[in-house]
Amino acid sequence: MPTPRPTYDLVIAANRLPVDKVVTDDGEVEWRRSPGGLVTAMESVMRSQPGAWVGWAGDAGEAPEPFDEDGIHLHPVPLSTEEVRDYYEGFSNDTLWPIYHDVIVPATFHREWWSSYETVNRRFAEAVAEVAAEGATVWVQDYQLQLVPTLLRRLRPDVRIGWFNHIPFPPVELFAQLPWRAQLLEGLLGADFLGFQRQADARNFVRACRQLLGAQTKRDRVTVEGSRRQVRAAAIPISVDFRGLEELARRPDVMARAREIRASLGDPEVLMLGVDRLDYTKGIRHRLKAYEELLSERRIGPPEVTLVQVATPSRERVDAYRILRGEIEQTVGRINGELGKIGAPAVHYLHHSYPREEMAALFQAADVMLVTPLRDGMNLVAKEYVTCRHDLGGALVLSEFTGAWHELHQAFACNPHDIEGLKQTILRAINTPAKDKQRIMKALRRRVSDHDVQRWAARYLAALAAAPELPQPEARNTPTPHSVETPLMPGPSDSRSGSDGESYGESQGAARGEATGSRS
Ligand code: ADQ
Numbered sequence: 001m002p003t004p005r006p007t008y009d010l011v012i013a014a015n016r017l018p019v020d021k022v023v024t025d026d027g028e029v030e031w032r033r034s035p036g037g038l039v040t041a042m043e044s045v046m047r048s049q050p051g052a053w054v055g056w057a058g059d060a061g062e063a064p065e066p067f068d069e070d071g072i073h074l075h076p077v078p079l080s081t082e083e084v085r086d087y088y089e090g091f092s093n094d095t096l097w098p099i100y101h102d103v104i105v106p107a108t109f110h111r112e113w114w115s116s117y118e119t120v121n122r123r124f125a126e127a128v129a130e131v132a133a134e135g136a137t138v139w140v141q142d143y144q145l146q147l148v149p150t151l152l153r154r155l156r157p158d159v160r161i162g163w164f165n166h167i168p169f170p171p172v173e174l175f176a177q178l179p180w181r182a183q184l185l186e187g188l189l190g191a192d193f194l195g196f197q198r199q200a201d202a203r204n205f206v207r208a209c210r211q212l213l214g215a216q217t218k219r220d221r222v223t224v225e226g227s228r229r230q231v232r233a234a235a236i237p238i239s240v241d242f243r244g245l246e247e248l249a250r251r252p253d254v255m256a257r258a259r260e261i262r263a264s265l266g267d268p269e270v271l272m273l274g275v276d277r278l279d280y281t282k283g284i285r286h287r288l289k290a291y292e293e294l295l296s297e298r299r300i301g302p303p304e305v306t307l308v309q310v311a312t313p314s315r316e317r318v319d320a321y322r323i324l325r326g327e328i329e330q331t332v333g334r335i336n337g338e339l340g341k342i343g344a345p346a347v348h349y350l351h352h353s354y355p356r357e358e359m360a361a362l363f364q365a366a367d368v369m370l371v372t373p374l375r376d377g378m379n380l381v382a383k384e385y386v387t388c389r390h391d392l393g394g395a396l397v398l399s400e401f402t403g404a405w406h407e408l409h410q411a412f413a414c415n416p417h418d419i420e421g422l423k424q425t426i427l428r429a430i431n432t433p434a435k436d437k438q439r440i441m442k443a444l445r446r447r448v449s450d451h452d453v454q455r456w457a458a459r460y461l462a463a464l465a466a467a468p469e470l471p472q473p474e475a476r477n478t479p480t481p482h483s484v485e486t487p488l489m490p491g492p493s494d495s496r497s498g499s500d501g502e503s504y505g506e507s508q509g510a511a512r513g514e515a516t517g518s519r520s
């Protein structure tokens with residue numbers, strides 16, 4: 001008789017496992033923990049209960065055998081070369097990603113990509129069903145796994161299922177473009193609790209259920225047709241490991257490295273910094289345009305002012321990303337060619353990944369941090385920057401289209417589409433007196449310190465544990481205001497039963513009250 005596999009009370013399912021494969025010089029395979037907020041948050045949760053993580057190990061082909069690493073049981077899910085192309089690069093990153101980010105580039109629809117997405121989601125659900133203990137809590141992550149909640153519920157009705165969306169959830173008018181919109185919503189409705197970065201994202205989801213499925217909705221709840229189950233959707237914004245990162249940023253070697261970076265750039269009066277995955281959502285082109293205009297109008301210029309742009313390689317096999325990289329590199333070349341000086345380029349462009357220490361040093365070295373996405377679920381770079389500024393130095397320019405802006409509204413806010421406005425904001429961030437900037441930085445740091453990633457995970461799990469199992473009496477009987485929206489696909493309960501007015505997500509009791517939006 002084979003020994004039964006161990007099972008776990010807490011299971012995370014995410015597209016990627018939190019480790020990277022490293023082959024040492026003597027050919028040994030080692031797994032290195034990939035740094036990231038989610039892993040750090042889960043470490044603190046998994047210290048008190050044994051946990052498993054289900055995800056892809058990063059190489060196409062057969063998956064390695066399950067193994068344990070730093071107290072977490074890792075359960076790899078295999079993806080074939082075709083599945084990496086169709087489920088991951090295709091449907092996840094070239095269909096869902098553009099739709100969920102305001103169609104900044106057009107989305108591509110292919111039926112075979114969808115079919116691969118379904119197959120892989122089923123495989124994840126089966127893998128989770130295998131490792132989850134009776135009555136376990138399962139926390140599914142992100143847009144790559146939207147069908148897992150319902151597929152898993154069919155296999156394992158005993159488990160409690162949560163899902164968290166790291167990216168925005170689009171307005172129904174955009175979501176409705178998806179040929180598989182109903183299947184995606186139904187996939188998510190298998191969960192007990194759905195978490196989003198902003199209240200607006202949760203509202204968009206509830207509205208999509210009402211208008212596209214004809215589901216009954218009330219405030220932050222959707223009633224699943226054919227069952228008496230209710231699903232709650234609310235905002236629980238993610239954060240960073242404030243204490244861990246601040247400790248790193250206070251290390252003498254990291255602070256020395258920050259000074260060294262400035263010195264190697266010729267000790268500019270103003271060092272501006274951008275750090276992004278090279279993604280069209282991040283507004284890198286808009287930022288460069290504003291900077292280029294400020295230089296050509298001679299309002300700023302090297303060597304007194306310089307910009308370091310770190311652009312992490314990303315999704316290089318997706319066309320839109322290849323095109324973007326070409327455009328950015330051409331723009332940087334033009335700016336340096338036309339506006340740089342010998343020994344003082346206007347833009348220092350770096351297409352690399354860096355260790356955490358180097359990132360912390362860069363953040364400390366930068367006088368102005370430019371975070372200008374056109375759309376971003378949260379944007380952790382903004383929170384990491386303020387975390388590293390224990391000296392209260394620096395200024396954060398932050399796009400209103402990031403989730404982070406809903407919490408960090410004291411930052412220098414910008415609309416990156418408005419190039420003139422962005423230029424003014426950059427100048428303001430440079431010229432505001434140091435004392436005022438310190439006051440702002442203090443407030444920003446207080447927010448991130450009070451709402452760190454450990455608190456995010458605790459709040460999420462509390463909201464999942466408290467999620468409704470059966471309809472609340474008032475949800476069936478209380479008349480609700482008439483919604484003004486016109487349903488795209490009128491259903492049995494369309495506009496009349498749905499109301500997500502301003503009281504959205506509030507007064508749901510302690511644990512649930514905690515889980516409402518971020519503008520506290
Ligand atoms: P991302 O789109 O990847 O995440 P972001 O939140 O900024 O965006 O996180 C990027 C992470 O990568 C940060 O921790 C940053 O420090 C790190 N990083 C960036 N460039 C790097 C480099 N060159 N070297 C090393 N590290 C680098 C998605 C959503 C976001 C959401 C997060 C978390 O798109 O909106 O905030 O998930 O939910």
